[in-house]
Amino acid sequence: MAAPDFFKPRQLLALGTATAPVLVAAMGVTMIILCRQIDISIGSQFALCSVFIGLAAQKGGGPLELVALAMGVGGVMGAVNGVLVAGVGLPSIVVTLATMATWRESLRWWREGEFVRNLPETFQWFGASQMTGQWLVITAGIMVLGCMVMITQFTAGGRFMYAVGSDPEAARLAGIRPMWVTFSVFVSAGALTGLAAVLNAVRFTDVDPKTGTGLEMQAIAAAVVGGVSVAGGRGRVLGVFAGVLLLACVGPGLVFLNLPAQWERAIQGGIILLAVASDGLGGGRPRRLREQHEEKKRR
Amino acid sequence: MNDSVLDLRSISKSFQGVQALREVSFDLKAGEVHALLGENGAGKSTLIKVITGAHSPDEGEIRVNGHKVERLDPGMARRLGIAAIYQQPALFADLSVSENIALALEAPAPFRRIRWGGRRAAAARLLRRVGARIDPDAFVCELSMPEQQLVEIARVLGTGARVLIMDEPTASLTPGEVSALQEAIRVLKQDGVGFVYISHRLPEVFELADRITVLRDGTSVGTFHAASLDESDLIRRMVGRDLSAEYPGACKHTGPVRLEVRDVGCVASGVPKVSFQLRSGEIVGLSGLVGAGRTELARVLFGITPPDSGQILVDGNEVRIVSPRSAAAAGICYLPEDRRRHGIVLEMSLLVNISLAIHDKVFPRGWILEDAERRLASRFVGELGIKCAGVEALAGSLSGGNQQKVALARWLAADPKVLILDEPTQGVDVGAKREIHRLIRSLADRGMAVLMISSDLPEVIGMSDRILVMRGGCLMGEFAREEATSDGVMSAALGKGGEAC
Numbered sequence: 176m177a178a179p180d181f182f183k184p185r186q187l188l189a190l191g192t193a194t195a196p197v198l199v200a201a202m203g204v205t206m207i208i209l210c211r212q213i214d215i216s217i218g219s220q221f222a223l224c225s226v227f228i229g230l231a232a233q234k235g236g237g238p239l240e241l242v243a244l245a246m247g248v249g250g251v252m253g254a255v256n257g258v259l260v261a262g263v264g265l266p267s268i269v270v271t272l273a274t275m276a277t278w279r280e281s282l283r284w285w286r287e288g289e290f291v292r293n294l295p296e297t298f299q300w301f302g303a304s305q306m307t308g309q310w311l312v313i314t315a316g317i318m319v320l321g322c323m324v325m326i327t328q329f330t331a332g333g334r335f336m337y338a339v340g341s342d343p344e345a346a347r348l349a350g351i352r353p354m355w356v357t358f359s360v361f362v363s364a365g366a367l368t369g370l371a372a373v374l375n376a377v378r379f380t381d382v383d384p385k386t387g388t389g390l391e392m393q394a395i396a397a398a399v400v401g402g403v404s405v406a407g408g409r410g411r412v413l414g415v416f417a418g419v420l421l422l423a424c425v426g427p428g429l430v431f432l433n434l435p436a437q438w439e440r441a442i443q444g445g446i447i448l449l450a451v452a453s454d455g456l457g458g459g460r461p462r463r464l465r466e467q468h469e470e471k472k473r474r
Numbered sequence: 475m476n477d478s479v480l481d482l483r484s485i486s487k488s489f490q491g492v493q494a495l496r497e498v499s500f501d502l503k504a505g506e507v508h509a510l511l512g513e514n515g516a517g518k519s520t521l522i523k524v525i526t527g528a529h530s531p532d533e534g535e536i537r538v539n540g541h542k543v544e545r546l547d548p549g550m551a552r553r554l555g556i557a558a559i560y561q562q563p564a565l566f567a568d569l570s571v572s573e574n575i576a577l578a579l580e581a582p583a584p585f586r587r588i589r590w591g592g593r594r595a596a597a598a599r600l601l602r603r604v605g606a607r608i609d610p611d612a613f614v615c616e617l618s619m620p621e622q623q624l625v626e627i628a629r630v631l632g633t634g635a636r637v638l639i640m641d642e643p644t645a646s647l648t649p650g651e652v653s654a655l656q657e658a659i660r661v662l663k664q665d666g667v668g669f670v671y672i673s674h675r676l677p678e679v680f681e682l683a684d685r686i687t688v689l690r691d692g693t694s695v696g697t698f699h700a701a702s703l704d705e706s707d708l709i710r711r712m713v714g715r716d717l718s719a720e721y722p723g724a725c726k727h728t729g730p731v732r733l734e735v736r737d738v739g740c741v742a743s744g745v746p747k748v749s750f751q752l753r754s755g756e757i758v759g760l761s762g763l764v765g766a767g768r769t770e771l772a773r774v775l776f777g778i779t780p781p782d783s784g785q786i787l788v789d790g791n792e793v794r795i796v797s798p799r800s801a802a803a804a805g806i807c808y809l810p811e812d813r814r815r816h817g818i819v820l821e822m823s824l825l826v827n828i829s830l831a832i833h834d835k836v837f838p839r840g841w842i843l844e845d846a847e848r849r850l851a852s853r854f855v856g857e858l859g860i861k862c863a864g865v866e867a868l869a870g871s872l873s874g875g876n877q878q879k880v881a882l883a884r885w886l887a888a889d890p891k892v893l894i895l896d897e898p899t900q901g902v903d904v905g906a907k908r909e910i911h912r913l914i915r916s917l918a919d920r921g922m923a924v925l926m927i928s929s930d931l932p933e934v935i936g937m938s939d940r941i942l943v944m945r946g947g948c949l950m951g952e953f954a955r956e957e958a959t960s961d962g963v964m965s966a967a968l969g970k971g972g973e974a975c
Contacts, residue, residue: 329842331833338830341821348778348816349831349884350802408821 181431192309194423195316196375198416201394202323203253203364203371205415208398209327210360211340211407212260212267217368217394219278220252221387224372226282229291229382232298245369252278253365257358275391282384291382299380312374319367323412336360340407396443397422400450421446478540479504479668480556480637485524485534494520497534498694500687502637502668507659509671509679509700512689513712513931518672521689522639525670526558527551539636557630558639563622565614571625572597572610578629600628603665604658620651624658631662638662639670644678656682674763676705676968688712705968706961713931713960721936722915724955728939729754731790732923733806733892735775738784743770744947747784752892752923757914759938760927762967767947768927769811772894776808777801788891802831805891809881809898811927817881820870824862825851827869827880832888854883859909875906882913893917896927911937931960943967 200217207214224245228236231244252274259270300308327333335356338346343353371390376382401418403410425446426439480502487495495517502508512518523529524536527546536543538554565574575597576588597610606624614622623643630638640659644652659669659682673679679686680700688695688711695711733752739745745767752758762768774781777795785792786804793804801808810816818827828851829836836846851865858879862872869880878898885893898914899907914937918924928934934941935958943951943966951966 331837331840331842334826334830334833334842337822338819338826341819342815345816345819346830348776348798348808348810349819350799351830352797352799408819 181427186427186431188306188309188313190423190427191313191316192378194419195312196371197390197393197397197423198316198419199319199371199374200368200390201397201415201419202319202412203367204391204394205323205398205401205403205410205412206327206336206360207267207364208395208403208405209336209340209407209410210357211343212357212360213395213405214253214256214267214271214361214364215391215395216252216256216271216275216278217364218387218390218392219275219282220249220365220368221372221375221390222384223252223278223282224248224369225376225382225386226286226291226384228373228376229294232294233291235295237297238301242370242373245373246366247369249365249367249369249372250362251365253362253368254358256365257361260361261354261357286384288384290384292380294381298377300377308377312377315370315374319370320412320416327412332356332359337408340409342408393422396447400447402450418450477503479538480525480670481537481540482521482525483535483537485521485531485536487520487524487529487531494692495524495531496693498689498692500694500697502670504636504666504668505663506684507663507669507671507682509673509683509686510689511672511679511686511708511712516689516712517692518689519641520692522558522641522670522672525551525637525639526556552633555634555636556639557633557635557637558641559623559626559630559643560641563619563626565622565626565629567615568613570611570613571601571608571617574614574625575600575610575629575632579632596632597628600632601625603631603661604628605661606658618651620655623655627658627662631667635667637668637670639672641672642674643671644673644675652678674968676708680705705965709961709964709968713964721933722912725755725757725918725939728756729921732788733925734785734787734790736785736787738774738781738786740770740774740779740781740783742782743774743779745770745774746947748947748949749784750942750949752925754921754923755918756939757918757924757926757937759934759941760925760944761929761931761934761941761963762944763929766944766967768944769896770947771944772808772896772925772927775801775894776806778808802888802890806894807831807885807888807890807892808894809878809885809896811896811900813878813881818869818877818884820868822869823866824855824860824869824872824880825865828854828883828887831884835888850887851883854887858883858886858913873906875910878906878910879913882910886917890922892923892925894925894927897929898926899928899930899933907933931963934958935960935963945969 200221204214204217227248228241228245231241236244256267256271256274259265260267296302301311303311327336335346335351338349338351339353339356346353375386397418398410398415399405399418400421401410401415403415422443425442426436429436429439478501482498482500484497484499485495486497498517498521500521510518510521520529524531527548527550530545536546538556543550543554572593576593579596594610601608601610601624604624604627606621606628608617608621608625614625617625627638643655663669671679671683683700685697686700686703686708687697688708690712730753731751732754735748735750737747737749739747748771760768773779775786775795777797777800780796786795787793788804788806795801795804819830825847829847836850837843848865854860855862855865860876860879860883862876869877872880895914899910914924914926926937938958939955941953941958941963942949943963945967950969953963
């Protein structure tokens with residue numbers, strides 16, 4: 176192997192801990208993309224949730240309370256997106272672009288860029304040792320992954336997401352309520368983003384209000400690399416897991432291979448392009464632009 | 475016949491063994507309106523596609539302006555002055571009228587300067603020629619449907635078209651708009667433009683056409699001078715064949731009323747007020763022309779465009795229908811016309827498609843029970859004779875008839891009380907058609923009430939215990955099985971005798 180240090184347990188543990196929040200956020204975005212929508216506001220949701228849990232921790236909130244608070248706040252922000260997209264019928268890219276800016280700017284106005292400091296001892300790593308904390312974070316990520324696999328493959332709700340993403344009108348005629356499905360998916364994604372914020376925040380001793388910038392792009396990229404079709408209705412959660420891991424390994428991989436770190440973004444971009452060109456690693460059938468075009472014409 | 479601008483001789487064309495046209499001859503003189511009539515599937519569209527170069531005929535020859543054309547392709551047809559106008563104008567809605575016209579006239583040169591004045595003048599000149607008072611600067615999306623059609627005519631005239639094919643141009647027009655369009659056609663006739671005119675509205679045809687060619691089952695029944703025929707002659711020539719032999723028998727016994735529709739209307743979708751009843755065990759055919767409001771009525775009953783007035787009763791109990799979901803819950807199911815678009819989800823497997831509408835029933839707790847689902851799908855695959863590689867096959871990979879059976883299976887699994895079928899055999903080959911017919915009958919025998927919308931007249935007459943005829947959003951006639959004749963149904967659908975809705 177070119178860099179044996181990379182595979183040392185401690186390095187892997189750190190990598191896994193840093194990746195778990197991205198994985199959890201990507202799960203939410205995956206559901207949204209499966210429904211043929213998009214959410215680019217999760218980075219801002221993430222930041223807002225992080226600050227909230229920081230302040231709550233200062234007031235002495237316990238781990239479970241923090242998780243509930245973060246998922247609640249995230250869920251409410253997701254619901255705002257959901258109402259505007261599913262209820263009012265606005266395009267999700269525009270809605271989430273607006274909420275992305277709104278959350279981020281209101282946070283800046285409120286906190287004026289100030290870090291949340293003086294967090295209690297019990298905050299970092301849930302008050303446990305670093306090792307235990309890292310394992311807790313990773314376990315939480317894996318549990319979310321497991322739940323998502325179950326939901327998408329073995330529940331009616333998951334089935335409805337795929338149906339709505341494939342063809343909202345056909346789904347409606349089959350007695351499914353696409354509006355309700357879309358709304359629920361936005362709320363769930365918001366809640367998952369909140370959970371991701373907790374898993375991220377406990378790694379540090381203070382909360383940076385600028386955290387989560389670019390998270391939405393990481394999550395969307397992971398979903399796309401994992402074979403989720405941006406046109407909706409196709410893709411697997413396990414593929415997204417692979418996508419998250421692959422993209423997460425690029426940065427540390429470069430460091431351990433003693434290559435310049437500034438190549439990270441470029442290599443990630445290359446991976447995304449490759450994945451889209453072969454329509455994903457997750458085993459989706461290739462669907463070329465021309466095919467889509469013909470389908471549109473037929474309709 | 476040297477003055478013919480277009481002359482087709484003994485054209486034959488088949489698709490995968492299906493003979494669409496058999497030795498059809500057709501000619502068009504300059505300054506003439508030649509109507510082309512026939513039932514759905516008689517070969518009109520194929521003939522038009524041969525004329526516009528979209529299909530090349532297997533046999534026969536095409537002459538344009540007296541010269542034989544060897545290989546007619548769409549580009550060549552355009553250069554020879556052949557143009558077609560369809561029901562839905564193919565214009566760019568967000569561009570102005572003059573831009574739309576200019577796009578057809580000017581040679582494409584990406585960086586050439588646009589002379590707006592010249593464009594506007596050219597557009598105005600062409601619009602005057604068709605007698606249209608339309609501002610060249612208006613945006614197409616602001617124009618009414620007939621105005622758009624006039625713009626489209628102006629556009630094709632600008633390209634020097636001498637042969638204009640109009641496919642059901644008046645299907646979506648009001649009577650006043652129709653006469654405006656007819657006026658434009660008369661003006662252009664004076665200029666020597668020849669029209670191939672397709673319409674299901676016979677009075678209109680008699681008003682406009684000089685000659686009429688009738689197609690039936692891909693052969694030409696003959697070409698007649700319009701003055702030498704009346705409507706009943708024409709209908710007999712269009713339909714003229716023995717119908718019922720190949721259909722399953724009549725209903726054995728009708729049960730109680732399953733669906734009662736009282737004064738149901740939906741203003742937005744153009745269904746003013748409709749009342750009828752369906753009985754258990756009965757197949758009721760809903761006939762009418764394209765645009766008569768049959769699909770609109772079905773969509774109202776299934777809650778796609780929910781009714782805004784009237785009552786719907788299922789088994790004597792009033793139900794409130796606000797969405798497809800509530801309609802399905804009330805026991806009303808609908809097999810939509812465009813199954814590829816709405817009937818099934820093409821990207822999902824057959825298995826999922828069949829259980830999609832009945833998740834609440836088979837998976838009461840929300841968990842998918844794969845065994846139960848597989849059993850269910852296998853049962854229907856066997857029962858309906860769906861030909862597939864397995865229940866995991868994607869719905870999109872099946873043939874048309876089998877897709878239709880999957881769509882049907884979905885609703886059978888839901889076990890509805892009332893089944894509304896919209897063009898259940900459209901685009902389905904003959905063998906599968908028979909199977910679907912038998913299936914529909916056996917469903918009715920099990921106690922469902924079936925409402926079958928079909929444009930295929932023999933099918934309606936052969937299948938139905940009762941036939942309702944719609945025109946202009948209203949029910950205009952009812953025929954019992956015994957008294958249904960194709961002439962009678964067709965006349966009611968066409969509005970012969972002239973009573974208005």
